[in-house]
Amino acid sequence: MNQKELKLAIKNTTSARVRIVTGLYIKPNKARTGGAWEVRYTINRKRSFMTLAGGHFPELSLADAKLVASNILQMVKQGKDPLQKRIESSNKTIITVSDLFDNWYERAKRNLKHPSYPLRYFTNEIKPEIGRLRVEDVKAKHIQNLINKIMDSGRPSIPNKVLLLCKQLFKHAIKLDCTEKNPAAAFDAIDAGGTGKSRRRILSEEEVKIIFNCFKEYSHIFTRDNYIACVLLLTIGVRKGELIAAKWSEFNFSENSWSLPESRSKTKVAVKIPIASVLIPLFEELKVRSCGSDYLFPSRRASKRRAYISDDTLNHALAKIFGRKVDSKKKPYPNILGSKGIEYFIIHDLRRSCRSLLAQLGVPDNVAERCLNHKIKGVEGVYNRYDYFDERQKALDDLANRIIPLVQNN
Structure with a gap:
């Protein structure tokens, strides 16, 4: 059978398949202008068939189909199941x-x-x-x-x-x-290094003044968006991941509150977070800077992964101003904060500092822990479902009123 005879057979057949040679068949398409090549074989007393991966007729010619089928049938004679080999090879090869x-x-x-x-x-x-x-x-x-x-x-x-x-x-x-x-x-x-030890670094009020003054002075390293994010982490006490993924739709500025959904809360519990009035101008600035994005901190470069900034954006910015190398292709900056006498700290230390400052303000532990959305353990966590919103609102108002003058009046 040649190509011309094959086309005629496809056009005139009333069967589901046309036999070409032993083991090789073609399954006509609906238009009967071509079809899928199939090889039928028996191995381990089981009848099987497989569609040739090289293409359909006429893209894969009759001569080429015969050659591929011949190789497959030779494999069967050697006791190897070509379908199993295809399954194994279809899995992504793991090399590195x-x-x-x-x-x-x-x-x-x-x-x-x-x-x-x-x-x-x-x-x-x-x-x-x-x-x-x-x-x-x-x-x-x-x-x-x-x-x-x-x-x-x-x-x-x-x-x-x-x-x-x-x-x-x-x-x-x-x-x-x-x-x-x-x-x-x-x-x-x-x-x-032994069992991981919890960090104990907290920032003093004097350090807060120096640090945020540096952030302002070196805004080409530590951008304004990063600056605002750090102010919010220090004054609201939320986790970095909760803040950077925040959407404007979660905020109600008529009552100065943020409804953190269960899906993004680390404790898997939805929580209503009070926002201090003194922080509202920062949110208004973020609204302008976000340029219509759904997020407070939209991604600064095109990304298919997500529409808000990376988990490492703030970490890398802080590391840079401490003179640490975060880009293998760029020379690190001088240790600007270190030269001001600031001991190294990380972004999460802002949250710990928030908790410490709340204690200094005399905020009761049960209120302070809920300000940080910590999961309450034991019997109290099971039975005490009161959310302390009014108490948290006063505590966070007092904290923001204490911190904002430090970070803004430098």
């Missing part, structure tokens, strides 16, 4: 550690309470160091160098979390037959 993470994360993120955490640890810590290495080439020394580098950066809570993620990744690699050994298995918490 980055490939391994993508494969693990695709499944793991459905069951993780906070899927952004491992993504952040991999993207910021693991990927730059070993992401491009072949999975089977990663040795214990690579893990050790990775952990040591993080410990040397002065972030005591991170090394253990990265080590745990490495163990999970390479355990997954063993399951997939990508490697026979877990290079992170030999390490424990002691090797990663």
Whole structure:
């Protein structure tokens, strides 16, 4: 049968398939101008068929289809099931550690309470160091160098979390037959600096004055949006992730409140947050700066991932003004805050400072803890459902009235 005879057979057939040669068939399309190539074979006493992946007729010619079919049938003679081989080859090939993470994360993120955490640890810590290495080439020394580098950066809570993620990744690699050994298995918490210790850094009022004055003076490093975000974190006490993803639709400025939805609250409980009157001008400025976006802090570059700023935007800006290297292609700035006598701190320390300042103002613990939307443990957490909105409103008003003069009158 030649091409011309095949076209005629397709046009005139009344059958679902036209037999070409042993094992090779064509299934005509509705217009009967072409069709899908199929190979039928028997292996392990089971009759199977598969559509050729190379294309349909006439895109895949009769001669080429015969050649592909011949190779498939030869594989069957060797006892290999071509359908199974296709399934195996269709799975994404895992070569590098980055490939391994993508494969693990695709499944793991459905069951993780906070899927952004491992993504952040991999993207910021693991990927730059070993992401491009072949999975089977990663040795214990690579893990050790990775952990040591993080410990040397002065972030005591991170090394253990990265080590745990490495163990999970390479355990997954063993399951997939990508490697026979877990290079992170030999390490424990002691090797990663011991059990992660909670940070205790808080900012004094004098430090707050110096820090925010620097933010203003070096606005080309620490932008106005970043400045406002830090003022809000210090005076409202919410978590960074809750603030940067905030939408204008969540705010009611007629009653000066912010309704943080359950879906974005770390405690998985919706909460109504009072906004101090003295902070309203900052929100009005943000509204103008957001240029019609749904978000208070819209993404500063085109992104398919999300429409608000990255989790690392504030962290990187603060690290830059401390003279730390955050961009491998750019020379770091001088340690501006360090030269002013400011000990290193991180963005989350603003939240801790907020809690400390509330204590200094004499705010009762039960009110202060609810200002920070901490989950109340034990019997009280179960039975005390009062939200203390009025008490929180007074406490946060007092705090903002104390902080705003410090950050604005420099």
